[in-house]
Amino acid sequence: MKDPRGVLADFGVTLPQETDIRVWDSTAETRFLVLPMRPNGAEGWSEQQLAELVTRDSMIGTGFPRTPGAPS
Amino acid sequence: MNGVHDMGGMDGFGKVEPEPNEPMFHSEWEARVLAMVRAMGAAGAFNIDTSRFYRETLPPHIYLGSSYYKKWLLGLEDLLVDKGFVAASEIAAGHAMEPAKPLKRGKFTRDDVERIMVRGKFGRAASAPAKFKPGDRVRARNIHPTTHTRLPRYVRGHVGVVERDHGCQVFPDTAATGAGENPQWLYTVVFNGAELWGPDADPSVKISIDAFEPYLEAA
Structure with missing residues (x-):
């Protein structure tokens, strides 16, 4: 809560200072999923192809999806 | 209750150590x-x-x-x-x-x-209109219930902005003690980092909680 940028760094995610950070503290029964950004090289991919790039961390906001061609 | 579980903003626990390929269960x-x-x-x-x-x-x-x-x-x-x-x-x-x-x-x-x-459903019919709407400035009440609550200590007394109305939902504070579902309006409230953590806070950070109406007052 106090140092989300530092927590992201623990997960190996370093964001530029100009990138805003939003933290959702899940204090009720609502659960939030992050919609991962489409990685470069995946333009025009189908939903099924994109699903191959999605990781757990990319949907909880602590990582990026895989990039096309990278080992899974 | 002001218990050890309510650890938002606490220091001293060390780094997060992510576990690669974490299994669903360890045993x-x-x-x-x-x-x-x-x-x-x-x-x-x-x-x-x-x-x-x-x-x-x-x-x-x-x-x-x-x-x-x-x-x-x-x-x-x-x-x-x-x-x-x-x-x-x-x-x-x-x-x-x-x-x-x-x-x-x-x-x-x-x-x-x-x-x-499958998790249960927590939405309930409203018995009164919502007091707040998106865009309203609200203060998290400085309350310290000794039983279950979803109001984190780190927002109490601080001012944020209502961002979303989630409708009326079961109120955990009363449900936990067996005092009934007592449905309450639920809102996402957004706080600036500096409002919660002081002038040295990262200005690019915003923190949201989901707050039941009894936790909030107009600001």
């Missing part, structure tokens, strides 16, 4: 604990808020020293003893020594598993 007993908690909840022995409250009331050194599912197990044991479903002597012995107490619903078979593992 078979963890899956059994998950199944027992879900089954007893579905059987009507307790609601989700009461089970959370029992985990929060574990002694602080036990809470901090226990894994996720260990806390689930210890909270379940205390809860079932208090509700009279098992005796402490039975837990110590590791088996039943008295006739089973009847449950409201259940027992379950394998065919019930999928239904039981």
Whole structure:
């Protein structure tokens, strides 16, 4: 809560200072999923192809999806 | 309660150590604990808020020293003893020594598993109009309930902006103590980092909580 940028760094995610950070503290029964950004090289991919790039961390906001061609 | 579980903003726990390829369960007993908690909840022995409250009331050194599912197990044991479903002597012995107490619903078979593992629905009909709307400035009340609450300590007394209205939902504070569902409006409230953590806070950070209407006052 106090140092989300530092927590992201623990997960190996370093964001530029100009990138805003939003933290959702899940204090009720609502659960939030992050919609991962489409990685470069995946333009025009189908939903099924994109699903191959999605990781757990990319949907909880602590990582990026895989990039096309990278080992899974 | 102002318990050890409410640790937002606390220092000193060290770095997060992500576990690569983390398995669903680290031991078979963890899956059994998950199944027992879900089954007893579905059987009507307790609601989700009461089970959370029992985990929060574990002694602080036990809470901090226990894994996720260990806390689930210890909270379940205390809860079932208090509700009279098992005796402490039975837990110590590791088996039943008295006739089973009847449950409201259940027992379950394998065919019930999928239904039981689906989380319940918490939305309820509203009995009064919402007091706040998106864009309203609100202050989190400086309250310190000694029982279960979803209002984190780090927002109390601070001003944020309502961002979203989630409708009326079961109020965990009363549900946890058996005082009823008492549905309340629920809002996402956004706070600036500096409002919560002072002038040295990262200016690019915003923090949201989901806050029930009784936690809030107009600001």
